Amino acid sequence: MIRLLRQMINNEKGQALPLVLALLVIGGLTIVPSLNYIFSSLNSSRMLEEGVKGAYAADAGVEDVLWSLENGIPPSTQLVDNINQMEVTMQTEEKGIYTLYLGELVEPGEHNDYLDVAGEIVWDEEAEAYKYTITITWQAGGGDPVIHLGAIGVRLPIGYSYQSGSAALFVDNPSTDEPDETLDTLGAYLLNWELEEPKPSVSKNDPVKTQTFYITGEGDLEGYYAWVVANREDIGAVSEITGTIYRITATAKRSGDDATTARIVADVIPGEATMYILSWQIAN
Numbered sequence: 001m002i003r004l005l006r007q008m009i010n011n012e013k014g015q016a017l018p019l020v021l022a023l024l025v026i027g028g029l030t031i032v033p034s035l036n037y038i039f040s041s042l043n044s045s046r047m048l049e050e051g052v053k054g055a056y057a058a059d060a061g062v063e064d065v066l067w068s069l070e071n072g073i074p075p076s077t078q079l080v081d082n083i084n085q086m087e088v089t090m091q092t093e094e095k096g097i098y099t100l101y102l103g104e105l106v107e108p109g110e111h112n113d114y115l116d117v118a119g120e121i122v123w124d125e126e127a128e129a130y131k132y133t134i135t136i137t138w139q140a141g142g143g144d145p146v147i148h149l150g151a152i153g154v155r156l157p158i159g160y161s162y163q164s165g166s167a168a169l170f171v172d173n174p175s176t177d178e179p180d181e182t183l184d185t186l187g188a189y190l191l192n193w194e195l196e197e198p199k200p201s202v203s204k205n206d207p208v209k210t211q212t213f214y215i216t217g218e219g220d221l222e223g224y225y226a227w228v229v230a231n232r233e234d235i236g237a238v239s240e241i242t243g244t245i246y247r248i249t250a251t252a253k254r255s256g257d258d259a260t261t262a263r264i265v266a267d268v269i270p271g272e273a274t275m276y277i278l279s280w281q282i283a284n
Helices: 002-011 016-070
Strands: 086-101 104-106 115-124 129-138 147-155 160-162 180-183 189-194 208-217 225-230 237-239 242-254 260-270 275-283
Touching (some): 016 086, 115 237, 129 225, 160 189, 242 275
Antiparallel strands (some): 086 104, 115 129, 147 189, 160 208, 180 189, 260 275
16 A cells, blocks of 8 residues: 555656646736736826826916906016926917907997996895896097997806896896796806897987896806897997917926926906916826
8 A cells, every 4th residue: 555655646747847837837928918008007197197297287278368458557478486406488379359248259239339348247135145236337428329238148156047037036137028048068167148120229318237146056156247139230249258378388308308298278258357267287
């Protein structure tokens, strides 16, 4: 019996070698792809980190141009200091005068300065809602005739909506009907009252018209504006946001090899009291 066991053990010699060789082959086949995956992940993480840092750097370039426009200073073309070890250059392009109407940019009429439009939101304790008043004011233009109004509208702050039936509560409104309601791309409500015949008007003797209604909702009271459409071709649409559009392009590049890490393009209209940012996006 002992002799038989010794023969069986002796016959097992060398049987582990194929198994070891197979493991070595499998290991060789998997190590290289695993290392490539690790290096690719590290490279992707590095590129993502650089992209984020570049976006912050380019953002600083846009803010620098905005500050210059707000203060009437010619915008710089490059930041003095590097941001996140990146050089930032800026290009500011004047695109012309536009007005914001129903969520779209349109060229204003020849005499858009004959009308002034302003919007105000105040809390009404009795109504437990915000009262929104659009004020349209006739502007002296050297013997200008009566200006008839064709439409009045407004963009509400995001998160707020028109209180049904509230326009009818104010009998002096040019329209006590319900407005047409649409949503813009950011989810803000656009209200528009098409005015019926006889068209309401403003003139030297009757210079002011107001459209008042209630809105309800939650959130910041910002990003709203009003407009009016005059029933004269030389005036057209007049908005609370009217002015010269500037397109700002800020580019962040690595200071070592000049490779672009991020680019931000923003369209803005400088106002008297605030800066209206129409778009702000990271470009390819």
